[in-house]
Amino acid sequence: MRKFLTFLAIIAMTFSVAACTPRETEPDCDPETMDGTTVCYDSATGTFAVEKGAKIRFGVDNETWGKAIVALWDKTYPELAGTVEYVNSGSQGSTDSVAVQQGEWPDVFMAIDGETPRNSSHLLPMHAELAKIVKANSVESFFNAGNATEGVVHYAPMTYDGMAFIWNKTMLEALGLSTADADGDNLPDAFDTWEEIFALSTAWAANRPEYKGKKVNVVFPLTLTNQWSDYHHLTSAGWELFGSGDPTKPGYDDPKFAEGLKFILAAKEAKISVEESGEVSPADSMGWRWDNVINEEIAPFGLVGTWMDVAAAQTTTGSTYMISPVPTYNGINQRPFVKTKGFVINAYTKWRSAATELMRLVYSKDGFQAMVTGTSYAPSLVDGSTLVPTLTAGGIQEQMMSAFVYNYPEPALLLPNNKARKSMDSAYYPFISNTERAIWDGTKTIAEAVAELIELSNAAIEADNK
DSSP: OOOOOOHHHHHHHHHHHHTTOOBSSOTTOOTTTOOSSSOBEETTTTEEOOOTTOOEEEEESOHHHHHHHHHHHHHHOGGGTTSEEEEEOOSTTHHHHHHHHGGGSOSEEEEEGGGSGGGGGGBOOOOHHHHHHHHHHSOHHHHHHHOOSTTOOOOEEEEEEEEEEEEEHHHHHHTTOOOOOTTOSSSOGGGSBHHHHHHHHHHHSSSOOEETTEEOOBSSOOOSSOHHHHHHHHTTTSOOTTTTSOTTOOOTTSHHHHHHTHHHHHHHHTTSBBOTTSOBOOGGGOOOOHHHHHHTOOOSEEEEETTSOHHHHHHHHOOOEEEEOOOEETTEEOOOEEEEEEEEEBTTOSOHHHHHHHHHHHTSHHHHHHHHTTSOOOBOOOTTOTTOOOOOTTSHHHHHHHHGGGOEEOOOOEETTEEEEEHHHHHTTTTHHHHHHHHHHTSSOHHHHHHHHHHHHHHHHHHHOO
């Protein structure tokens, strides 16, 4: 059971957070005498004071990144070497964890944009000078997704967390297929539409080719049971989840939603995925197989997540992978979800000024460079930002960033009468897989499946929005 603050604790914290109101001329900015409850900014150096004896933990989901930030701190402040250590705190649900563990949770830690608003009372508002830097360099939609309270900045987006299209250049060429890309969209001209990919799958249906001694039974491992990666094909006719901005209206009654579901039937007819017997894969087996695309080369086309190690897969398989926007269907680009991972400051930190200085260093050009060096993370920064790190020209990170041009920011809406509940958790995640599976397996028509989805999701929103 989640641990909630008592009324008195909330009142105490309110006054405590208020105590860190930004002031450029603090009377107690001497590191020797600072007690950890204030945030002291030095306008001359653009840095924040570090309290004597401060020990700060940096929570991140990647060991290489964690080590790089510690090294950056020690290099920047050799006299304060050893002040910062990293822990692998992950990112999923981390803002829930700070509500439970409070002062035991890392002082500065990774979070996901849409998860921060409902736990903002457990996060330290950023000093005005740091908030200014974050806002000026952030993509607006992702900044807003993580900072729901107007005028208060809790969250600094740093890296994209999403999926893009990936294709195996080596496999296609070995099978005698063209990978020419005259239009420069990072997709082979012969396969930059789903219609062309379906035609290839149909042509292979009677006689599956072999690659590295294995039959290519999967052309694209479409998912029907992983709601997050499923989203791309739901947008096939231009539909957007919660496109109206109303957190109580997912938009399943939009004719574009039902029209987009026809993509599922087209993929099935093209035999996009079959079993060893040659029979079309049943819906329940159409789960997460994206890692198998790059690690086991089960298909020439797939999706790839920002967290997946494409470079290591290329080394292991000896194949070259290319990352691009998802192909068009009926002239429309499908739009996978994308969100951001970034960092927040624990409101229960014992060293507010030191934690703020660490946050400033993390969200700097050197901090972004530490992120991209040795990881596959792609920086999320507004065009023209001075914080953009040096990336390998044409490398995985650059390809990933270009691929996100059509991606759809995952809705971070909360139910208006229940701010602890995300709208997607009521209306999308519980039901969408059943809708897709029913259509694929033929147990319901598109019209029947959509009607049931509307009824169930409306009921769930009504029940949860109290």
